[in-house]
């Protein structure tokens with residue numbers, strides 16, 4: 001099934017056409033990716049691997065904190081295909097699931113995130129007491145991988161594989177990410193891991209993927225997450241994008257709402273992009289991957305460079321201090337990518353992309369509605385203080401006019 005191209009899909013369309021498009025996309029989103037042929041999947045995989053990694057000459061799709069970071073030398077890891085089909089189980093949506101998620105962790109307040117010395121064994125230890133793990137920040141009840149029935153592999157990240165699993169006792173379906181402790185230690189990502197777990201597990205918002213907790217054994221750490229049956233927004237964008245205004249505005253609104261929630265808690269996500277957004281039932285999308293997120297308790301400005309090149313804001317590129325408005329900038333880039341199929345400053349080299357970001361050199365095709373152009377321009381302002389607030393984004397005319405069709 002082919003979806004209409006973006007150029008067919010703006011306000012020029014009459015309501016009926018627009019609604020039909022909307023329904024087509026909804027039906028695609030609400031069915032599994034099994035419609036995509038294997039050859040198309042292979043192409044998707046190639047595109048996926050080449051596009052995001054090309055500009056970084058072999059490094060992964062994130063800009064790491066400093067060139068001395070060991071993670072900076074990681075070679076790219078091939079991502080798995082759209083492999084989120086879950087034939088093994090009839091999976092109820094989380095909302096309709098008759099069973100409750102397993103009680104795995106209880107995590108305390110966010111204030112204790114910054115450990116002076118992070119040691120993976122403080123957190124994910126230990127062979128000695130694997131059933132009574134406690135750390136300064138979290139407690140974990142007894143649990144191990146035998147408590148789960150493993151379904152299909154959903155994907156593979158740089159540090160581990162993600163599976164669809166069913167907790168045997170409760171029948172609860174979730175996603176389980178297994179990571180080698182050695183890799184985490186080797187790349188000295190203990191702190192990042194701790195931060196990711198602590199932040200994500202403390203959040204409760206309909207557009208943020210839930211992290212129920214984690215456990216570990218001798219070799220691996222396992223994160224137990226809300227299962228998102230339709231995979232990454234990035235893959236949907238590759239296969240069925242770009243989206244029309246109705247779909248794009250619904251996605252932008254949902255992410256704006258999630259960011260509003262995070263920023264009110266002084267959390268900056270710092271890596272907003274379609275790869276870090278998962279699609280659930282009923283067209284709902286959820287932000288995930290809090291590996292780069294940070295709590296900024298006093299709202300102070302920070303200097304650590306992180307994120308993905310196409311989504312970096314001018315202040316990040318120039319290593320200036322920054323605050324939560326870097327996420328707002330990234331939302332503007334995301335909006336453009338949803339509507340156009342590629343990010344606004346995409347170029348063949350990192351330097352060229354940086355140049356265009358610094359000049360806010362955006363091309364708007366005539367087919368893009370004026371409302372959409374206006375919103376993007378007001379978000380992508382070089383001066384972080386002039387960027388539209390998340391609240392104003394949520395009530396911008398582009399959102400409000402499309403909202404009635406969601």
Ligand SMILES: Nc1ncnc2c1ncn2[C@@H]1O[C@H](COP(=O)(O)OP(=O)(O)OP(=O)(O)O)[C@@H](O)[C@H]1O
Pocket residue numbers: 079084154155156157158159160161162175177209225226227228229231232275278289291
């Ligand atoms: N909660 C989930 N529900 C369904 N699928 C998921 C879930 N989490 C991850 N996946 C799938 O597993 C793949 C790997 O996820 P993972 O978080 O390990 O890596 P990543 O985000 O691609 O990369 P990174 O290693 O940079 O975090 C994703 O691309 C996604 O398709």
